[in-house]
Amino acid sequence: MWIPRIEGRSGARYRAIADSLAEDVARSRLSAGTRLPTHRALAEALGVTIGTISRAYAEAERRGLVEATVGRGTFVKGGADSPDGWGRTDAVGFPSMVPSQTPRDRQTAEPSLIDLSVNYPVGAYLGAALAPALAGMDEYALLSEVANYQPPSGREEHRAAGARWLQSLRLEADPEDMLVVPGVQGGLAVALGALARPGDVLLTEAQSWPGLHYIAEQRQLRLVPVASDGEGLRPDALEAAIRRHGARLLYCMPTLHNPTNITMPEARRRAIMAVAAAEGLTAIEDDIYGFLAEDAPPPLAAFDPEHAVYITSLSKCVAPGLRIGYMKAPRAQIPRLSAAMRALTMMASSLSAEIASRLIRSGHAATAARHQREAARRRQALAAEALRGLPVQTAPTSFHLWLPLEPPWDTARFVREALAQGVVVTPGDAFQVDPNTPQGVRLCLGAVAEEADLKTALERLTALLARHPQTSLPVV
Ligand SMILES: Cc1ncc(COP(=O)(O)O)c(C=O)c1O
Structure with a gap:
């Protein structure tokens, strides 16, 4: 049984x-x-x-x-309506997928499916983005040094390249205050490993990135939602939540929040950090989409470096396979964070960090980021046309959109019927921290190789929404 x-x-x-x-x-x-x-x-x-x-x-x-x-x-x-497990959701509601499956594998398995459920950068650029650094990786003496074990925070010159990258994201950082991390996800695991204990409360937005749910589940952290408005987290709600739960940690995405796309204006960032300072809270800030929003205000860490741990990565702007990101933290926390890094994985891959450093120093990383940003802009314009005025929450250069659903639609039904139309979307449940968050789905624009396929998928969703849900179900 x-x-x-x-x-x-x-x-x-x-x-x-x-x-x-x-x-x-x-x-x-x-x-x-x-x-x-x-x-x-x-x-x-x-x-x-x-x-x-x-x-x-x-x-x-x-x-x-x-x-x-x-x-x-x-x-x-x-059977027919859930080929290969698609449309099902896993423990935190994320669409289930065999981890080794990439969109290309899935398309081979089910060529008619168009996948809007994963927030990948545009794949066609990744090889070209890496090539300039790979071509120069033939100095054996240097490589032998780089290929050896390194301090947990990474080599000094790799942190220096990271500091240069952060500068392009409006954050000044001393390499002494930084760690090279294995992507944002690795950085987050390190930060929470160092700063949280099992059973601790971790405050976050009412909808939060599924990767956070995965870590919270592993580390037995209690995610507690903090209310937001159109400008992001509300300072009064944050203060109330800190006092009510005795919380010391917050995880948030102030720029192009995933999935709502909200970017916190500067005044709100200052207000959030004023609460953090007054209450002794550390804000762990995920800035993975910061490079897409050129007009965004500086990160939270720029307003109060003593109460913020900043993490970003090259996953969306250069290549996720590099698994390289950068963390900037209060100097007093660096030894604890380094110890957590050592326990987790010794260090981020120094070979990858070398490739990343070369791309940053040569300007090729910035070029790759510009290509991804322009692709996102093009795809958002295409989406605006295909979705014909639907009330989506989006931004001109974001990789994703949030599509709220009103009755008679609900998330599960829409996901199912979209799948029947050959389109895979992310159910809002995947992000849910507050069980009362509205029904909706996330649509990702980057993973589909051909823009024509993206247009087809979005037009199918528009047509689907124009119908009453029941009419597309067989009635006996
Ligand atoms: C908000 C957010 N944080 C982190 C990640 C994972 O980033 P990385 O590849 O750097 O671990 C993603 C990927 O989609 C994301 O959307």
């Missing part, structure tokens, strides 16, 4: 059961057509009420994972 693994999962039991089911389906531990245990049998096995199992199965049905047939039982779905 299938038994869900609910230990260690936070939140309501029924959700934990549905999450475990989603995970088992995604990892092929449960195959299409499998009959799930009866409500009573599973309730007994888990020591929960039958009502909890009913809610769990209803939640799984809402996510499109199972199908209940009166008198026969509940069965794992599969």
Whole structure:
């Protein structure tokens, strides 16, 4: 009998059961057509009420994972409307995917699908972005040195190149206050490893980047949402949340927030950092999209370097495969952060950091960033036309859009019907910290190779929204 693994999962039991089911389906531990245990049998096995199992199965049905047939039982779905697991969601609601699958693999598996669910940079530029540095990597003496172990914070000249990159993002940094990190995600794992303990509260926006959910789950951190308005996090809500929960840490995306695209104006940044200083809070700032927003104000760390840990990376502007990013932190925290880096992975790859440094020093990284920014601008213009005035939350050079959904649509139904039209989108649940956040989906513009395919996908979504959801379902 299938038994869900609910230990260690936070939140309501029924959700934990549905999450475990989603995970088992995604990892092929449960195959299409499998009959799930009866409500009573599973309730007994888990020591929960039958009502909890009913809610769990209803939640799984809402996510499109199972199908209940009166008198026969509940069965794992599969087949035509969820090819290869698409449209299902994993433990935190992210569309399930085999980790090794790239959009190209998926398109081979299911050529008719157009993937708007992953926030990739435009792939066609990546090789060209790296080539100038790779061509010069033939000085064996230097390479032998670079290829060896390094201090956890990275080589001095790699941090210096990072400082130069941060300058282009409106942040002055002394290389002594920096770490080379394995991408923003690696930097975040290091920062939270150093600054948070299991059980701690981590404040964040009501919708937050799924990577944060993954780390919070691993590190047993409690994510607590802080209310935002059109200018980002609200200082009064932040102050109230700090006092209520005794929180010491905040994670936020002040520029081109993923998924809402909000960029905090300067006055709001100052107000947020004034609260941080008054309350002894450290803001961990994710500036991965800062290079796209040329008019954005300086990062939070520029207003109060003592209360901010700033992290960015070259993933979206040069290449995610480099796994190179930069962290700037208060000097007093550098030893703790270095210790956390050593524990996690010794150091970021110094070979990658060497490639990144060469690209930064030669100006090729800035050129690559400009190409990605212009591609985003072109694709946003294309999207504005294809989506014909739909009330999306977006910005002229963002890689993504947030599409709010109003009744009779809801997120699960839209994701399912978009998939039936051959378009994969990210369900809003993937970002949800506050369970009351509005229904909606994120549309990513970078992953699709051909702009013509992107246009087709967006036009299909526009046509879908113009229809009442029920009319596209078979009525018997
Ligand atoms: C907000 C945000 N932070 C971090 C990341 C991951 O960045 P990296 O590749 O540098 O780890 C992403 C990737 O989509 C992101 O959207």
